[in-house]
Amino acid sequence: MDKSTVVGLAAGWGLVALAIILGGVGFGPYIDVPSFIIVVGGTIAVTAGQFEANELKRFVPALKYAFNEIKVEPLPELVEKITFYATEIKKHGVMQIERKVLEEKNPFFKESFQLLVDGTKPDVLVPMLELKNEHMDNRHGAMIALFGNIGGTAGAMGMIGTLVGLVAMLANLSDPAAVGPAMAVALLTTMYGALIGTLFAGIIESKLAQKHKAEMVANEVVLSGAAMIAAEESIGNIKMKLNAILVEIPE
Amino acid sequence: MDKSTVVGLAAGWGLVALAIILGGVGFGPYIDVPSFIIVVGGTIAVTAGQFEANELKRFVPALKYAFNEIKVEPLPELVEKITFYATEIKKHGVMQIERKVLEEKNPFFKESFQLLVDGTKPDVLVPMLELKNEHMDNRHGAMIALFGNIGGTAGAMGMIGTLVGLVAMLANLSDPAAVGPAMAVALLTTMYGALIGTLFAGIIESKLAQKHKAEMVANEVVLSGAAMIAAEESIGNIKMKLNAILVEIPE
């Protein structure tokens, strides 16, 4: 469970609820089912129309990815692990690490080192891992774009809903007392759209992008480590190069 | 027929209709022929002015492309097919696949493998397929841009229409009772523009972009497969490299 996603979302919605309570008119004026239908339903409809069916299926996995703890370890641990494996291979040969590799949880690490165990040559290993990485980059990019799109669409549907409401109100000005509530209802769709865009799609989009970036950096470290091991570079060299990434120059 | 495009469009417009019905003033106040003419006609006029005649002719094919099922198979099937052809060629020679290739429906696949049947050398095959791909990329990009442009223009014409309506209303304030309906009419063009931008041009633009991306990825797989076959790489290598794309690392 990724605590910051959960806490951020919960706190954000909670603060909006608090602001409504403190506003003194209760939740009543903020709830309007037709407004909810046009914004949420419209956003779903437009998104369904914009994307291919196989992209839409990634909505739930993407949500899970945003809410789950990232599976890649921090860079220092990763570098340590790679150095450990490199040393093991140098000392006892590549077969020695086979069982350990099977227990790895970082999937890209596992796959890269299984290829090492299988004796894959560096000139096959590197382009293959790069290709995997590139396709993962594409898939993640599509997921991130999906949520960015949802945010934008929710805003647009909110504006459309407000225009629909304003036209209804203006066409029917006979009762001045009804103007205020009618206008309040008209504004609700804009509010719903902004809430979905900021407190749902925006958070998920950004969190996915952060996790993706961390995963890509880690994968590149794994890739360069695996490549150096496959090329049978010295442990000293492997250590020095991997550590260059870590040494945080005090900023 | 691409179900998600149809369902998305139908549901989107249906929800707007529902919102209007639930608004309680009927469809009457939402229909204004002059407003419709200035937004739709203006968008058509500006688009005609912005693009060359031969780009404009692509409007209908582009719409069809957005509504039709994409012709390229999912990557796993594509990889399987390429591996199958590669094995056939190794076993029985390139002539053996000629008839099968003629029955292919994926046009880029068909063309690539016909070039293989014709015995095209890899150093001619690869740049030629890349050039084809690049020109297809250009043509698709122009179609996608056309719809992006239509969405933006509809919004701008909607705003111009609203300004025209507001000036008329403000210049003629003698009858306060007429202000509401006049303002409602003025807002209609903005609403029409937003609807065209979100529920038509935006959906088509995004769907075209999605299909284009899927097609480009598939074409690159076909290209790399055909290149490996032309270069007479081993079936084992071809399989391994193509499968590297597929193995979905659990995310």
Add this chain to the structure above:
Amino acid sequence: MDKSTVVGLAAGWGLVALAIILGGVGFGPYIDVPSFIIVVGGTIAVTAGQFEANELKRFVPALKYAFNEIKVEPLPELVEKITFYATEIKKHGVMQIERKVLEEKNPFFKESFQLLVDGTKPDVLVPMLELKNEHMDNRHGAMIALFGNIGGTAGAMGMIGTLVGLVAMLANLSDPAAVGPAMAVALLTTMYGALIGTLFAGIIESKLAQKHKAEMVANEVVLSGAAMIAAEESIGNIKMKLNAILVEIPE
């Protein structure tokens, strides 16, 4: 004469005129000379300040370029012509085409083939034509940016004009009857700005960009054709490579 530019512009302005007529208050309230001066004059002044004198001189040629029929032929005709010249040169020598080249209307084609007639070597020909192309790209890009800038500036001057008008109106609220017309006048500058941006600068900018793109693609085809002729490639090869661009894969 580029019909789509003319028709698009005429239809766009005609529809706005129609919308005004249908609005029922006549053209009167839409015409305000001071508003016109601040938007049009201000846009001219800002544009003059933003650009160098030699860029500003390109305004009229750029307008002509947008309104004139493009001088480059469609790609199929171009490919056919290059193949024809290549065959002539192979059969009768390069001098044979000299007179024909002089009659060419596509200027980049003419210049490229005159260099061939002059016996320019491929290693001089290609970089020189690429340099020419790059400088044309720069000049066209500057023209396109000029019109994009005009559109943005017109919008900004329109907003400034509206603010000037609103302040005048609000500072002088003593006569409520004057509020409506004063506000109408204030909105006129925003409307003028939007009209200039959408129905003039936007159309010209986009049309210039379309023509520029078509010209650049054609020039690249000419360049690659001339390079292949200079390198004395076989007619078969030249045909095959140039045709790869054309074969429209059914989309």
Add this chain to the structure above:
Amino acid sequence: MDKSTVVGLAAGWGLVALAIILGGVGFGPYIDVPSFIIVVGGTIAVTAGQFEANELKRFVPALKYAFNEIKVEPLPELVEKITFYATEIKKHGVMQIERKVLEEKNPFFKESFQLLVDGTKPDVLVPMLELKNEHMDNRHGAMIALFGNIGGTAGAMGMIGTLVGLVAMLANLSDPAAVGPAMAVALLTTMYGALIGTLFAGIIESKLAQKHKAEMVANEVVLSGAAMIAAEESIGNIKMKLNAILVEIPE
């Protein structure tokens, strides 16, 4: 202490305070705790949801980086220092500079020259320093993006707060006298959001970007200097190349 950051921030907030005082209604109407909570709290919540915990931890160091004097010297001093070290190494050998290097304050300089002292070969030195630089670029880019995000989120939360306030006000129009103050409160969240975006996040984001750019340019100079020393180029060459950066062509 970076005076321009401090002075800019202080003067900006001071001017807003002055504008409020000159407005004649006192600070009272500008202070509303619920509005403050929804904007500041909401921005914190959304930011927490958008970023990974380890990115959020960089908030305080990034603030310090924005407020502290940059540790890299101006380019002329840097060039002079590199030339000095290069001369020392040529004259007395690399060990001679060891003690001086340990006293350096520019961390990238220190690290680069320690590698020189350790006798690192140019083909190891250059890629390692480039890798360090790239990872620093990533870390700084993430910090800058964090503040850009905060600015955008504050604006969005301000708009949501205003919508919440407007709905409350419109739903409760019975007392016309309350409309003004209620609307004032509704606008406060937008104002808070704009103030956070412009007078906090925007300043920090831009200042971080400026410092980062200066540091990257300096690091590149250090890197090229260290590379030339490691490659044992002549002092004359090192001087000439480094000085090419400095000579400010009078503009």
Add this chain to the structure above:
Amino acid sequence: MDKSTVVGLAAGWGLVALAIILGGVGFGPYIDVPSFIIVVGGTIAVTAGQFEANELKRFVPALKYAFNEIKVEPLPELVEKITFYATEIKKHGVMQIERKVLEEKNPFFKESFQLLVDGTKPDVLVPMLELKNEHMDNRHGAMIALFGNIGGTAGAMGMIGTLVGLVAMLANLSDPAAVGPAMAVALLTTMYGALIGTLFAGIIESKLAQKHKAEMVANEVVLSGAAMIAAEESIGNIKMKLNAILVEIPE
């Protein structure tokens, strides 16, 4: 003196003054010292906070650069001059041009040809001039960004000022007669912000960008000319290559 900058600025501000005069309420309602202080002072404060002190010092030189006649000659004259120098060097040797070079006003030209006079080899000359060009590109880019930033900040401070004014007005609705003038004053900051953004920062930013682009193109021509002279290419070749840039293909 760059006439188009001066005329554009003067005409722009003059037209705004004219619009105010024609508005019939005089300059009075448009002048409000507190509004002026918050927008102009706030923009200065935020800009000071955003940039490093050494960037801020470039404000005045950048302004001068925008108002001064550009020092680089048009491309045809430049090409002619380079060809002249190349011929002189071929005929009389490199020392012959020394005195002439010292009198040159285009600083990049002067420096490049002084290096030629000093007998710098092409493999040192070209990277050094490229480095100089790159650093000039950076410095100019920073100046241009400074003015772009000022424009955006002025707009943001204008909006903040308007919000401050609106809150004051709404909190104090007791006197309806004061609403109009109070709102007028509130709008003034937005107007000031838009004026600074459009009629000052926008013009300077764009003019700097134009001059920078012209200078970079000229510098590249000088660089390629100097490189060809240093490489002792034939006058014929130098002429042909430099002229390729000039021949304006009729557009």
